[in-house]
Amino acid sequence: MTRSQVHLALPVELLASGEWQEACRSRDFARIFRLVKIKAGIYPSRIAALCGMTPSRVGEIMAGRRGLAHIDVIERVADGLRIPGAMLGLAHRSWEIPAPARTEERLPAPAPPEREPQQVEPAEDLDDLLALVDGQVTRSTLTALRSSVEDYWRRDNEHGGATLRPAVVGHLRYVSRLLDSAEGGLRLDLLAIAAELARLSGWAYFDARQYSTARTYFTQALKLSHGHGDRLFMANVLSCMSLLATYDGNLNDAVTLVCRAQDAARAAGEQPLVMSMLHLREAFAQAALRDARSCHQAVERSRDQYEHVRGREAEAPSWVRYFDETKLLVDTGIAYARLGEAARAEPLIAEGLRREKTDQHRGRALHAFWLASTQLQQGKLDQACTSAGLALDLTAAIDSPRVSGHVQELHRQMLPYAREAPVLVFEQRMREALG
Structure with a gap:
């Protein structure tokens, strides 16, 4: 691993030094950037790339002509340079491996408490200022x-x-x-x-x-x-909010949001592909609530709607065309996995993974996680670790804390098997890949 890679941690001796800790406590980013350059060999151009800034802005900060006050930007610096959140007075960052959770949890633990979002930093760079006149x-x-x-x-x-x-x-x-x-x-x-x-x-x-x-x-x-x-697009946004509520533990809200999305889509006219996607999104929420009957009914409605899609794909909005037969298959498996019906879920997710395009790294990583989870539920430890290894390999090619959170949750599910050789091998690979 080279120092140019985003996931490389700063040297331990730098993090432990009194000068560094004082700079972080006072949020003296001029000193922080200088120390990163001198002690970690990360030069201003690379600091800029990692933190989503322009090199000129980094130079001005290092020279003391500009400071950083907006929390969004400070979080970007913490994430880009891998500065532990506590050092800058921030919440625990998503890339910091969390403490073990209860093994019976099915969904990844919600992200650590975060500060309420502030407005995005005002346009101050030259490109932003010029854009104002265009x-x-x-x-x-x-x-x-x-x-x-x-x-x-x-x-x-x-x-x-x-x-x-x-x-x-x-x-x-x-x-x-x-x-x-x-x-x-x-x-x-x-x-x-x-x-x-x-x-x-x-x-x-x-x-x-x-x-x-x-x-x-x-x-x-x-x-x-x-x-x-655009009622159909409103339905699309509501379905995204439903999935977010599912991850955030607001399960009743998740059901309410996706049902409202279905109402909006119906009001916009007949769109079977949109409705098929929305019914399966409802199945996710019902599964998280452990409502097996409602989950299965939503899956059946999704399949029924999909039967009306064939030959009409071009009529659907562009944003829903990702939802094809393979996606229907694998998402049905995930709904069953959320319910705890591992034996029913495993072959569906496995077949979906087999069909998926190899360049869909994040989707394949998520699906490999769910496959490993279903195999682990059935006591198939060797197969689960193999699937988990695939998820880990794919995670190394993407920057998605959501996927990393799933992988870490899978590791917590493996705690009862902590002394087994396949788990020990997976843990070592996980440490190397995720720090």
Whole structure:
């Protein structure tokens, strides 16, 4: 592992030094950056890349001409340089391996308490200032923005959304400024792009396990799509909020949100692919509530709707076309796994993994985790460790604290087998991959 890799920890001797600890306590980032350069060999250009800043801004901070006050930026620095949260007075960071939890828990433990989100740091860099005078919207502008959104989603799917946050939020700020001068049909199209960027921002923070910030952006996406009058997209955002509520332990809210999403989709007209996805999202929430009957009914409704999709895929909104037969198969397996029906879930998830494209790193990592979990529930320790190893290998190729949290939860589920050779091997690989 080279020092250019994001996941490399700072040297222990640096973290233990009194000078470093004092700099962190006082949030003296000029001194912190200088120490990182001198003691860890991480130069300003690399600090900038890791922390989502421009090199000129890092240089100004090191020279004492600028400081850092916004919590979003301080969190980015902590995550980028792998500074333990406690040193900077922050909550425990998502990449810091948590303490063992009860082995009977099925879902990953919620992320540590985080500070309420503040407004994104005001535009101060030269590019942001210049963008303020470039307020004319054309059809070419919309085409370029849509292309950027598509690229963000592709990168999110392949490598996780955590590192996309500065870019996506910056794009959202830019589009929000353009809305001030746009009129007529251009304004409506721009509203739709802003809603998608807000949803993508929420998703990126969700993938980073920063749930309250994710909820803020999802709410913004909902308001923007309401202004645009797109009921189907509102259903899409509500389904994202339902999944977030499931992870955050608000299970009744998760059911309410996804049922409201179904109502919005029905009001928009017949869309079987959207409804199939939404019914399976409901199955997730019902499974988390341990309501087996409702979960199975939701799965059946999802399958029934999917039967009406064949030959009509092109009629569905672009954002739901990821939900194909393979996704239906593997997500059904995950719903059963959440219920504890491991024997029924395992073959579905295994077949889904076999069919999935190899470049879908994050999805495959999540599905490998669920496969390992179902195998572990059935006492198939060797197979579970093999599947867990696949999840770990894939996790090393992405930046998704949500996936890392699943892998760590699987490790906690393995505690009863802690002295078994396959688990010892997995633990060693986990330490090497996740620190």
